Amino acid sequence: MGHDPDRYVMLISTLPHLGKLFDPAALPISRTRLEDLLTLHLLPEDRQRLQRIETLLEWAASPREVEDTTLVTSAETLFPQVDSATLRRVVRDQLYLRTIVTALRRRARGESPPPSGTHWGFGRWRDTIRGRWQEPTFGLGGVFPWIAEANTLLLAKKMRLLERLLLQTLWDRLAREGVEHPFDFEAVVLYILRWKLIRHWSSYSGEAAVVRFRELVDEGLTSVPHLFESEPIGLNTEG
Amino acid sequence: MNALLSVLGWTGIYAPMALGAIGSIIGCALAGQAAIGAMLESDGGYGRFVGVSAMPSSQVVYGIVVMFTLNRPVTPEAAAGLFAIGTLSGIALLFSALYQGRCCASAINAAKAKPEIFGLSLAPAAMVEGFAVFAFIFALVLSAGITAA
Numbered sequence: 230m231g232h233d234p235d236r237y238v239m240l241i242s243t244l245p246h247l248g249k250l251f252d253p254a255a256l257p258i259s260r261t262r263l264e265d266l267l268t269l270h271l272l273p274e275d276r277q278r279l280q281r282i283e284t285l286l287e288w289a290a291s292p293r294e295v296e297d298t299t300l301v302t303s304a305e306t307l308f309p310q311v312d313s314a315t316l317r318r319v320v321r322d323q324l325y326l327r328t329i330v331t332a333l334r335r336r337a338r339g340e341s342p343p344p345s346g347t348h349w350g351f352g353r354w355r356d357t358i359r360g361r362w363q364e365p366t367f368g369l370g371g372v373f374p375w376i377a378e379a380n381t382l383l384l385a386k387k388m389r390l391l392e393r394l395l396l397q398t399l400w401d402r403l404a405r406e407g408v409e410h411p412f413d414f415e416a417v418v419l420y421i422l423r424w425k426l427i428r429h430w431s432s433y434s435g436e437a438a439v440v441r442f443r444e445l446v447d448e449g450l451t452s453v454p455h456l457f458e459s460e461p462i463g464l465n466t467e468g
Numbered sequence: 469m470n471a472l473l474s475v476l477g478w479t480g481i482y483a484p485m486a487l488g489a490i491g492s493i494i495g496c497a498l499a500g501q502a503a504i505g506a507m508l509e510s511d512g513g514y515g516r517f518v519g520v521s522a523m524p525s526s527q528v529v530y531g532i533v534v535m536f537t538l539n540r541p542v543t544p545e546a547a548a549g550l551f552a553i554g555t556l557s558g559i560a561l562l563f564s565a566l567y568q569g570r571c572c573a574s575a576i577n578a579a580k581a582k583p584e585i586f587g588l589s590l591a592p593a594a595m596v597e598g599f600a601v602f603a604f605i606f607a608l609v610l611s612a613g614i615t616a617a
Contacts (some may be wrong), residue, residue: 238505242505437501
């Protein structure tokens with residue numbers, strides 16, 4: 230790729246340590262400050278790479294169900310443009326998770342499997358899910374151990390616990406990938422994704438309202454750059 | 469043939485210093501960038517961040533000592549030994565400095581969030597330093613066996 234992997238050492242060292250996922254007071258940096266640091270340290274091509282990943286994950290977090298042909302086609306077009314194997318794995322797994330959660334929700338509502346040939350999700354597991362629709366884990370429990378518990382929580386309508394499970398699954402995934410990437414571009418992206426998980430969870434808690442208020446005050450209630458306009462990790466389990 | 473041996477011999481003499489310097493340059497730059505980044509986010513402990521970032525500079529010192537130890541008239545008999553010991557010890561010093569720089573950068577990054585682990589976080593960098601010392605010491609020991617003239 231021609232990138233100097235050590236170019237991001239200073240940026241990574243400038244970013245404050247991320248605390249625990251479910252600690253509502255743990256958001257250590259405001260999005261304005263984070264955006265400032267990214268603007269200061271990332272080259273334009275890095276911003277473009279980041280933007281591609283953002284776009285993909287915004288699709289994964291879309292409140293709409295994963296059945297919009299345009300969105301799915303767009304994701305399938307953008308995905309190969311992610312030029313890091315690590316980040317492709319991360320994005321792919323998040324898209325898989327979104328696809329599976331969508332299927333679980335549809336089944337919980339008593340719907341039939343999506344018709345063959347329709348664009349309703351991402352990746353290789355679509356046919357498996359459709360073919361094994363009535364199995365609790367769609368036959369994917371070995372690959373995605375969290376499905377069984379997610380299905381149980383969904384059927385019990387414990388949406389907060391379901392959200393917690395899914396966020397923890399994503400968090401663990403990001404943490405595993407982060408071990409191999411202490412100071413490169415992947416580390417920057419993984420940091421941002423983990424920051425968004427904390428931020429997303431904090432939007433659920435009462436204490437987080439205070440954090441969010443402080444953040445808005447810090448930002449001077451100014452408009453926020455496009456990068457952070459949406460809630461890219463939102464899993465929309467309330468559906 | 470003698471000219472080639474002469475080139476190899478002189479390469480071996482200068483290699484530990486040059487390669488050690490390259491490693492120290494990269495290692496100190498990496499750790500230094502981490503130190504600067506950490507200083508932006510921390511309210512104190514700046515001195516120790518900078519101190520740690522200088523750790524990979526020891527390799528160039530080892531390289532200089534090995535260079536002076538190997539420095540002797542380059543003869544066809546001595547050239548192969550000079551080249552082998554000088555080049556290999558230089559490569560070892562280069563990589564040890566480079567990876568020590570990464571260890572130091574990680575230590576600085578970790579200590580920024582959790583100052584109480586500062587000392588322990590330097591253990592990996594110290595271990596890497598130990599391997600550089602091995603390369604250094606045994607280069608000195610083996611250089612005694614190279615024909616002087």
